[in-house]
Amino acid sequence: MDGRSKLRRRSGFLCVAVGVLFCARFVGQNVPLMPPKPIAVTAAPPVNNEGAEPVQQLICPGGFPTDLTVLNCSYTGYQRRLTFVSGSLTDQAILLAATGSLVSSAFPSTNSNAITLRNYGLNVAGGYVSSVARGGAEYFVGSLMRDDPRHVSCVNDPRVFYPLDYPPTGGGDPKRYLCTSFKRFMHAVIDSFTVRESQPGLRWLRNDEFERLSKGEQERYLAEYRVLVPHLRRRLFAFDRLIGVYAGAYAQYPFEPADSNSFARVSERAALSFGTTVLGSFYTEYASSIFRHHSKTPGNENVTTGRAQ
């Protein structure tokens, strides 16, 4: 067995080991036979409704207004783990590696492996190992730097509509908050190369919510979170993505022909891999325009509806 084969085998075992560490343990069927509890059930009494105000609901970037399930806007540890495992480790990664290799076999380049069944298998394995490496690097670097890798569109970006200076001093030039075509395009580009900050467990307070806090609570909030709106902060370069694409590209080392492992070729693979991030950002920006739904209005409705006679 040559050195490259050993490396391939080790990469495979490493992937399986990472998978086993992350996957939930399998629990067998369990139908309990429970004795009834001797405690009787009571219900809570109603609350006093006098002088009450409806609770203001938090709206996260890109979220639907009045969504009651939103308690904070942070990118939690569970979400990060789910993104890594489901996107880079399990069936989706395997499927993408298999189909991606099929597509690349249809368009062979001079530097790629010759088209044989064995090489197709190597390409699939290489694609999968690359996916695990990229996802793993983004997971670990993202966790360390507390990044929120989710893309947002221009209209949903708090940095666009939220005043940077607090309390707002400049007043309002409405044009400042408008997402023009140019602004949207640039936003999609910038959103690919930068990343928002996030800290699990933090809750993004809006101005009116902040105002309702007592003086002491406001001071604690500022001291604890350093800035008024944590999700406003954006890291100028998305290091997790950069490290991720290079980790993925280098992980393909044992599966590529020897002359495809120069730094320039690895960088090419990394750039190609980064393309998916750019596509994701542009999709987030323009999906709402592409799939825009036109509400039913009295004018465009092709059926008549019940008006007063």
Next chain:
Amino acid sequence: MKRKLCFPVSFLALSALVGCMPNKAYRAGMSVVSVPPLPNLPSASPQLPRGGPCLGPLTPSVDAHRVPLPHASGPCLAFLEFDDLGESQVVDASGQAAELNRAKDLVRAAILADPIGQPIVMVFVHGWQHNSSAGPPEDSNIQGFEAVLDSLYRPGGPYAGHVVVGISITWRGALVSPYWPVARVLSYYNREAAAMRVGNTSVTDALMQISAIAHPTGSDANRTQPLLIFIGHSFGGLVLERSLSQAFIRQMDEQVEQRTKSGDLVTPFTKFADLVVYVNPAGASSESKPTLDFLARNGITYQGTRLIGGKPENYPLIVSISTPTDAATTTALKAGHALSGVQFESKGSFRKPDPLTCFDPVAGTVTSDTTQSDWDFWDHSTPHLDALKSHDVLDLGGPKVEGHPETCPHYGTGTPGYDVKPYFVAGHCLAVVPREVAGKPACNRTPYWVMETDPSVLPDHGTIFTTRMIGFIGLFLPTANGDLPTLQFQPPAVPKDTFTGAK
């Protein structure tokens, strides 16, 4: 060769094992819990300790005087868990469904604790990709249902001042772990079949027992009975519809027979719930068609005392709502049902046309719509099939003054017997209006209302636990008008002619 195969085979076997979600009771030890309040401050934890108010001892003084419990602080939630074959997960030594007994106790206690004996009892059935897992993280549908109960209960909420209890009917909607996204999507057919199995005898029994406590026979003239609402989402709508349909039809048939024999057309029917809501139901409309036909054939009406255009106002007993932007019940359902549809078609199982009975309670006419085939009913969910729609939700534009719904455009006051229901969400003045086709009332004017709402209310398949949606569902409750409608029937009529309004 064997060594070469060993690795991929082991990997696939491991994948199959770790991806599977267990078929078990998640809440066996604690089937009734208190709902934690939504955190208002950044330091508050979303996972507050549970227990206390809903598990305290039922003292004689509570029974006798309906005094508030000193330590109570929020709504209560009971879990009814069903297995993959639709049986109760937790049974005691005598074979009784232990969780159901606890849930019934909770409803009884809620009636006693409410100042006027009118608590809200909300029953929710989740859909695909969900279960009753306590986590962490707790299943997102359970979290959402808890948030809804809390928002109804808390000061300023739409049902503040009353006791609020929820009953979550859970099943194994999630077959595959969320860590395996492709396998999860491929579990569609498996879970659709499971939803059909679960929507059966045990769930029907549970719903009827809860209904019997909240709405005992002959209680419908009582203005202060509990407000009982059943809600099913996605495949949960399929579970709920299959569980309720036969029992509902049997209950109605029995009452129609009694009233016909006695000649008593005045005494109202007992209704099993105040409102049944299917939100983005993922079942074919062939599930709802028999109920719609039944209601139309028998002339079942649900009318209040308020007059609209000289006719008593009609209310819904069942509402099926979706949104045009719900890809799951439009595109995915069509794709999912295409193969089985072709099989049915090739074997001659589909009739064309399959007549739909139409009923207009205002004119008192029963007709028939013969424009639809069984294929149409099979590859559309109920709210997305035009022939079944009873109402349209129109966007009239924004208000003249932003944030002031009183400056919204006025659409009209409706047609005789049907009100126009205005609804305002930020930037959108909406109106729920009775549907008309070619100047005539739509085929479906039964108490089973069907509509597609606006995306500003319901943006997609899963975002359902919103204040906007709660307010929208509230439009269909007769309590919003202070009215007390009664479920009755107009003597059955034979179809007179063919309905010509539909396309």
